[in-house]
Structures are given as C-alpha cells and as structure tokens.
Amino acid sequence: MLYGIAAATSALLLAAVLSALVRSPALRLGVVDRRRQRPLPLFGGVAVVVATCLVAFAGDRMGVARLGDGVGRLLVAGACVAALGLVADVRRVKARVLVAGTAVAAACVMPYGETGIGGGLLAVGWVTFVALAFRALDHADALAGTVGVLTAFGVGACAAVEVMDGLAVLLSVLAAALTGFLMHNWHPARVGLGACGSLFAGFVLAASAVFTRAGYGLASSAGVLFPLTAVATADVLLVVLARKLAGRPLLRRAPDHLAHRLRRSGLTPQGATVVLGLAVFAGVLVGVLVDMGWVAGSGVLWVAAGVVALVLVLLRVPGSSPRGPESTQVRGQLRVRNG
Template sequence: MLYGITAAATALLLTALLAAALRAPALRLRLVERRRQRDVPLSGGVAVVLVTGLVVGAGQWLGVGPPADGTRGVLVAAGAVALLGLAGDVWRLRRRVLAAGTAVAAACVVPYGETGVVGTGLLAVAWVVVVVLAFRGLDHADGLAGTVGVVMAFGAAACAAVEVMDGIAGLMSVLAAALTGFLLHNWHPARVALGGCGSMSAGFVIAVGAVYARAGSGVVESAGVLLALTALPAADAVLVLVVRRLGGRGLLRGGPDHLAHRLRRLGLTAPGVSLLLGIGALSGMLVGVLAHAGHLGAGTLWWVVGGVLVVVFALSRVPVYGAPRSVSSQVEGPLRVRSG
C-alpha cells in the first residue's frame, strides 16, 4: 500500500516536471501538434512514457515493487509502440503502418496460455489495436485524452487487483498518476500534448492490462467488460466511422467530426467537454469493474452497449461539415485542426 502511494505520487510529480522541462526542446525541434491558434509541443507523451517506465522499473529493480506479473514484457512492448507513435508524430506515418506495428507488439505480450493462440488470442490482439487507435483519436482536444486515460487506467487497475495481479495493477496505477501529472499542463489552454508517442503507448498499456485481467474468462462476458472499460473511445470511434461511411467520406480522412467537436458545436466549453466525456468514461468503467468483480450481472453490460449507441445516434445529428469559416474557427478554437 505504501509503495503504491509513493510510486503514484512520484510518477505524478516527475511527469509534471519533465513535461514542462521538455517543452522548450520540443518547440525547438518542431515536435509539435499544429493547432489553429498556436503550436502545442508533444513533450507530454514523452514524459508519460519515460516516467511510467522509470518508476515501475525502479520499483522492481530495488525489490520494493509487486511481482512482475508480465509487466516487464508489457513495458518493453509499450516502449516499442511509443517509438512507433513518435515516428508517426515526426513523419506522419499512415494509420495502417501504426496498426500493423501495434499488432506485432500486442502479439508478443498477449497471454496465450490463458487465451490460446487461435481464436481468443487473435481477438485479443485485434482488440488491443482497436483500443490504441481509438484512444489516439481522442488526443485532439485539451484535457480529453488525459482525463479518459486516467479513468481507463484506474478501471484496468481495479480489474487486475480483483485477480490479485499486483504487478499489472501497480503498472496501471503508475500510468494513471503519470497521466494526471500530464493533465496539469494539458488542461485548457493546453501547453503540452500527448501525441502519438504518449497516446498510443498509454492506450496499449491499458488495453493489454485489461486483457491480462480478463484472460481465461468467457469470451462474450469478457467482450462486454472490455467494452465497458473503454466505452468512451469506442463511442468516439464508432461515431466517426459510421458518419464518414454514411457521408461517403474517406474512413481514414481527418475531420472535425469526433465527440468533442460535436459537443463544442452544441456550445460546451473545452473544459466542459472534457469533464462531460470523462464522466461518461467513468460510468462505463464502473459498470465494467463491478461486472468483472461479480457484483453486477452480465446483462448489465448491455446497458453500456445501449448507451454507446444512443450517444452515437444523438451526436451524429449534430452538423459538423460545411460550416462557415467564422463559425468553425469560433467553435474549434482549442481543438486540433488535424483529427484522426
């Protein structure tokens, strides 16, 4: 207990300090996310990745942390995904390249002993890839990815704790603390951003941690729990893909058509959007954790599915294309121009 509190506090403080320290070098190197009004350095993602690995690794090296429980392999794979995301930030890699690289990393750490190689194991790899890309898609508004990431990480930590997987639970807790330290600089108006480096690695760690916690359980119920834990990124991804498909737009073409963009069109402020969507993520996460622990029946998970569909349908009615330039600039102020 004392180690967990100390590790989380250390991760929060170090991430806040490192994100601020790396801000100027990122600006000089032009490692930035270009927004309408200003360039935002991507030092936050690098800070989250480095601090999470450092704190967890130091705890295991000093012998004060919980048993590894596969966390070393997850950290190595997450580091590879972070480098892939960083390359995407610098060279604007295609999403298919990012997806392929993430799939390889996920295939190296999925617990095949519990899932099997064919069938469930491959589904787990595919699910990790989907979560990583969906979470990366949230990193387009001030405070959004960090807020949702903290909620999801705590959910995965709780599920791992139920299974007495202390190493995975500790890793998730440290990641949640690091994302909280990042949020100190990412809340509106954002001074740093995650970028592909931070968003992809964080999404990868959370997704793999949830897979570890559910490994060996029923496929259908596990799918429901995993969906509940990641309900907000799932809703955002489904909304974007369905609307673009029905509108005849390219599925991989960026645009201001995510959940956050549509809520801003309805008049919400940037902090209000992050808080509202964070509450939505928290609601799904609580259902997922309680169902995983056996306190809620599997049928309750259908309410999460229904909630996602309701949100997708309701916000799909909000017009986001073809608005006059003056209106668009007023609404999208703190949101990024390039949206995945």
C-alpha cells in the same frame, strides 16, 4: 501499500516536471500539432512514457514491487509502441504502419496459454483497436489524459481483484503519470500527448485488461472489456459513420469527433471534457462491477445502449463549421483578436 503511494507520487511529480521541460525542445524541433489555433508541442507523451517506465522498473529492480515476467514484457512492448508513435509525431507515418506495429507488439505479449490461440488473436485485434482509438481521442485538450486516468483506475481495480499486484502497481503509476501530464494539458493546453503518449496509454490499458480476464470465457470477458473502453469505441463509431454518410475518406482528419460535436452543441472545451469524463466513469464502473460479480453481465447492454444513443444524438450535430459568409466573417474577427 506504502510503496504504491510513493510510486504514484513519484510518477505524478516526474511527469509534471518533464511535461514542462519538453515544451521548448518540441517547439524548437517543430514537433507540434498544427490543427489548432496555435501550434501545440507534442512531447507530453514522452514525459508520460518516461515517468511510467522509470518508476515501474525502479520498483521492480529494488524488489519492492515485482512486475513479473508478463507485466514486464507488456511494459517493454508498450515502450516500443510509444517509440513508433514518437516517430509518427516527428514525421508522417502511414496508418497501416501504426496498425501493424501495434498489432505485432500486442501479439508478443498475449498470454496464449490462458486465452488460447483464437482468443489471443481476438485480443490482439482488440488491443490494437483500443490503442488507435486512444490516439483518436487526443483531439481535445485533456480528453485522452482524463480517459486514460479513469480507465487505469478501473483496470487497476480489476487487477487488484485478481490479485495481480504488479499489474495493479503499473496501472496506478500510469494513472499518476497521466495526472501529472494533465497539469499542463488542461484547456488551454501548453503541451500535447501526441501519438507517442496516446498509443502507449491505450496499449498498456488494453493489454492489462486482457491480462486480468485471461482464463475467463470470451462472452464474460467482453462484458468487462467493452464498458472499460466504451467512450473510445463511441468516438471511433461516430467518426466512421459520419464520414461514411458524408462520403469523406475515413483517414482524413476532420473536426468531427466527440468533443468537437459537443463543443458545437454549446459546451465549453472544459465542459465537453467533463461530460465525456463522466461517461467514461460510468462505463468503467459498470465494467468493474461486472468483473467483481456485483452486477450481472447483462449490464454491458446498458453501456452499449448508451454508446448507440450518444452516437445517434451527436450525428445530428454538424461535423464541421458552416462555410458561409457569416462564418467567414466570424473567423476573420477571431484572427484579428488573436493577432
């Protein structure tokens, strides 16, 4: 207990300090997100990964919080996925390379002895999907980090129920590292998570959730895993439907994600993050209660209904700003103010 508190505190402080230190190198090297009004340095994910790995492995080496072979391999695989994401932040990487690399890493850590070959392969696909969905969530200040923190607490609670102490400690360390990063990522963000941090967080969270449900039936496991990642799923579903209906390429970036549409519906950037954070909390709570047996597995149907309702409502919000003369004038005024 005491080590868990000390580890979380260390990870939070280390991630906060590193997130501040990596801004200048990222700006000098040009590793920035240029989709926003001003370039945003993207080495925040490096700070999260380094803080998580250092604190988790230090506890394992000192013998105060053994990760175990499976959890240790999971963290190593997550670091490899983070390295691939870092390459994607520094230079252009095709989407299929990210998919393949993440899938290979997931395939290397699956507990096939408990899931079976078929279940393990399904889990590999799900972990890959969640990791890439987390990367897509990094489209607004503090969103991916907030979703990551709440999901880490939920999966950590499931791990504690299954008496997986090493996994629970790892998830608490990850949650703390993301919290330290959020000190610099809340709107207006001073540093971004990037593919490095978002892929790492999504991969570790999804793989950890699979570990907690290994040995359970496929249907009952889906009733836990889906609510834990419902908002990330909703974002992917919204983007796919919107771009299909508009006839746009699926992989072309556009401001048509959850937070973009919530902001166009009248919410502030902070308000959009809070609303989606509350949605994540609700889904995570259902997933944890189903895992503990306090809520029937049919509770997942309510979460699925909420996802469908959210997507259908936000589909009615324009996915991009109008291109008329009035909007052009407004954009010109904004440039003058910012200039």
